Amino acid sequence: MDHVLEPHLRELITKTFDEWIPFNRILGLHLTEVSAARAVATLAMEPDLVGNPVKGILHGGVISATLDAVGGIAAFAAVLAKADLDDEGRVSALNRLGTIDIRVDYLRPAGGRSFVATAYPMRAGNTVAVSRMELADDAGEIVAVGTGTYIVG
Amino acid sequence: MDHVLEPHLRELITKTFDEWIPFNRILGLHLTEVSAARAVATLAMEPDLVGNPVKGILHGGVISATLDAVGGIAAFAAVLAKADLDDEGRVSALNRLGTIDIRVDYLRPAGGRSFVATAYPMRAGNTVAVSRMELADDAGEIVAVGTGTYIVG
């Protein structure tokens, strides 16, 4: 499997992820890496994203939304790397991408100024793909992990 | 088990949920019912909450954040109904409440103008509580279900 996506495809996916999806903009997600081997996105702590003002930590929903989003991109990239699609077919595939279900484990309070979410595709089938995700704080500590199942066909 | 919480306690929980938690305000969540038997919150479709502008449906992360939040309140209310705490003890318990893990199943595209999230406590132990949740659209159709495990002790 060729793990590298062509530059214009990476750019298209990144633009869709960062700018086209309204709620990703609310979260302030930025996709910094995408290949068939993994996807990485960053997120900065903002007052609006807090779940507990006393502790100053991210809302659990921000974490699950972030892991879901980056897991879907990893699944999609892994599927693209296997399929032989032209650009129109790829955009159409991106539009069909949907989360079937997700599990998130909150391991530690998510404090800090910024976070990195990484997703690894575990299975890339014709209809279903699975990713495992993790969220690290700015000290490199893993604060949450998750698993997502995505419809890709 | 007495399923009814005293009015001032309901008010305290509602105010905390609707106003005190920053990211709940971003989502526009309103807690409309809370007892030891169930918790209910409403959510309105807003442009910022969209995941796919072509389809005009809620972002999956909005759904998981909503179900997580309402599931935690149901778990908390069920635990309160069993415990014999004064108001200070209750506020302290609310501050210790945290999500251990959550699963969300996205059953149908979440379109419509408003949504109702309902959570039912399934277990209310001394340290761990479990809720099952569902999200219905404005036609009453269930668009997502979830299960959350919460630390309550």
Next chain:
Amino acid sequence: MDHVLEPHLRELITKTFDEWIPFNRILGLHLTEVSAARAVATLAMEPDLVGNPVKGILHGGVISATLDAVGGIAAFAAVLAKADLDDEGRVSALNRLGTIDIRVDYLRPAGGRSFVATAYPMRAGNTVAVSRMELADDAGEIVAVGTGTYIVG
């Protein structure tokens, strides 16, 4: 949706579930009800199925295996009720049925002499189906709940 399956189809599914699947025989599962609305199976406590001999309770793996099995049947029956298949097509569909993922919540120690597992289909799509399951002990108390996602296409 017609919730009733024809008798010979119910019989075929029951025989497959109870007799044809080796590990179901080890568990001693018996399918007692199957329709597009729900599936029900029973299970008796046996020394081999114990997880903790001091407490005399079911092994968690017995519970997850049971909920997975009955959830798959409910998903399958719900899909069959929508599809227009002849008997050959149905057997072929049963052979393609597979669990994508499952979550199980262990709510209480599973003691008692017998158990009833019930599964409710929540979604029956062309490729993916979702069921919610619960396991009750012989006092009618729910000791575990679960959610399963199945490939059905």
Next chain:
Amino acid sequence: MDHVLEPHLRELITKTFDEWIPFNRILGLHLTEVSAARAVATLAMEPDLVGNPVKGILHGGVISATLDAVGGIAAFAAVLAKADLDDEGRVSALNRLGTIDIRVDYLRPAGGRSFVATAYPMRAGNTVAVSRMELADDAGEIVAVGTGTYIVG
């Protein structure tokens, strides 16, 4: 954290896992490694463990039971490595160990003659611990992954 458990403690845990838990014997599980960093168990394909006789693959319930069991041991070992307990306290802790919830993702048909289940502790708190698990077939291919949450206090 000292990742090595004393030999007599490893032996005690292994004996409990392999011999004392009845359903583990039915599955034929053997714990081959246990430390605060990971736990490993093996499993051989047997006719009784099959889920689909045509395909000759493991029943999903065998997989979830195996991952649950090895995940619990990893969580327990990680907690032990942090706690200062005498042997009596350790046996008592092992008796209190219980699964709160588990998720299992079935990635590929589980064929082959033998399987290796590995669990990695992700969080080892005072009351709750979390492990991530994977099951590999005899070609080293990962056929399933899972995540388990355990009560340890």
